[in-house]
Amino acid sequence: MSVFSCAAFDGHEQVVFGHDPETGLKAIVALHSTVLGPGVGGCRMWAYPDEAAAVTDVLRLARGMTYKNAMAGLDFGGAKAVILGDARRDKTPAMMRAFGRFVESLAGRYITAEDVGIGTDDMAHVRRETGHVLGLAETSGDPSPFTALGVFLGIRAALAHARGSDELTGVTVAVQGLGHVGADLARRLHEAGARLVVADIHRDATDRVAAATGARVVDPAVIHAEPVDVYAPCALGAVLNDRTIPEIKAGIVAGAANNQLAEPRHARMLADRGVLYAPDYVINAGGVINIAVEHGPAGYDVARATALVQGIGDTMSRIFAEAARTGRTTAEVADAMAEARIRAAAAKKKAADAA
Known part of the structure; x- marks a missing residue:
């Protein structure tokens, strides 16, 4: 397939196959x-149905990271990596070291970290081959709890905007996907008094969360249509689409998954149905904020990382308020804010180069 003709291609600077x-x-x-x-x-390591699906995913994810890092106020550009394969069956330490050599070949233009199917143990193997890696166990560790914290705070901000109170007691939340982030989010919601409906493709994951929280388990294919207050997609993307949006009964969609909108127009479709959508790359930025602290000159400090992640709730509140004021979708507002920062940085760089 041609990368340039792929619908997900958006002026990407570089796409490299290893x-x-x-x-x-x-x-x-x-x-x-x-x-x-x-x-x-x-x-991310995932058993994609074919190479075209992997290319589409990595292009969409990389673009999302550009906007995520911009909105989080980080001095990072946007990139992503995918490994084609089943993480539970195919992944080996030798493979992760080979991936580390692949990252090293990019000479620092790309810095990697954990995502779906990849953990801190894997990053330790990658680190043996390259220094361009974050999220190591001995430094910032697994970023998932910080991602979950940001989503939790974003849900509270959404409730405050939609209902006038961020109280979670008695609120029903459907959590789709119970990996590291989804499971930790479910724990936080349960401890705050929320009722849970959960789904995952792996039975052991739903069993663990249901036992810990009393959650009701449903089929992943229908959880979006559950009669809940908040729908939290925390698995893979494109779950908000022409088929699912008309079936959503929740008044709020706020979750950790990347690229939840199958197409940009689906943000308007949600808004027209009265559903408050939390732009995914804003609400799920806690993990990258955490590893950014690790990358900083002062080294990693968990208190500083936590304080920075706490700002996600305030950012979400500003986006909700601006969307309500202007009639734009929350996605349009977030995109405009991110693009303004990128344009300003590009102009500053151009001026410096010309000096």
């Missing part, structure tokens, strides 16, 4: 923008 026959590594790194700094984004 293959290691000995370990079976098949990986793609997409660098969307390095205007704000080196491209930073996690590495």
Whole structure:
């Protein structure tokens, strides 16, 4: 397939394919923008149905990281990596070291970290081959709890905007996807008094969360249509589409998944139905904020990371208020804010180059 003709291609600076026959590594790194700094984004391992699906995903994810890092106020550009394969079956330490060599070949333009199917143990293997890696166990560790914290705060901000109170007691939340982030979000919501409906493709994940929280377990294919107050997509993207949106009964959609909108127009479709949508790359930025602290000159400090993630709720509140004031969708407001920062940085860089 042609990368340039792919619908998800959005002026990406570089798309690189990596293959290691000995370990079976098949990986793609997409660098969307390095205007704000080196491209930073996690590495996802997933059993894609074909190469075209992997290319589409990595292009969409990399673009999302550009906007996420811009909105989080970080001096990072946007990039992402995907490894084609089943993380539970195919992943090996040797494969992760091969991926590390692939990252090293990009000479610092891309800095990797954990994502779906990849954990801190995997990053330790990657680190043996490259220094361009964040989220190490001995530094900032697993970023998932910080992602979950940001989503939790974003849900409270959405409730405050929609209902006038961020109280979670008695609120029913449907959490779709119970990986590291989804499970931790479910824990936080349960401890705050929310009632939970959960779904995951893995039975062991739903069993653990249901036992800990008393959640009701439903089929992942129908959880979006549950009669709940908040729908929190925390698995893969494109779950907000022509088929699912008419079936959504929740008044708020706020979750950790990347690229929840199948197409940009679906933000308007949600708004027209009276559903308050929390732009995913804003609400789920806690993880990258955490690893940004690790990357900073002062080194990692958990208190500083937590304080920065706390700002996600305030950012969401500003987006909701601006969308209500202007009649734009929340996605349009967030995009405009991110693009303004990127344009300003590009202009400053151009002026410096011309001096």
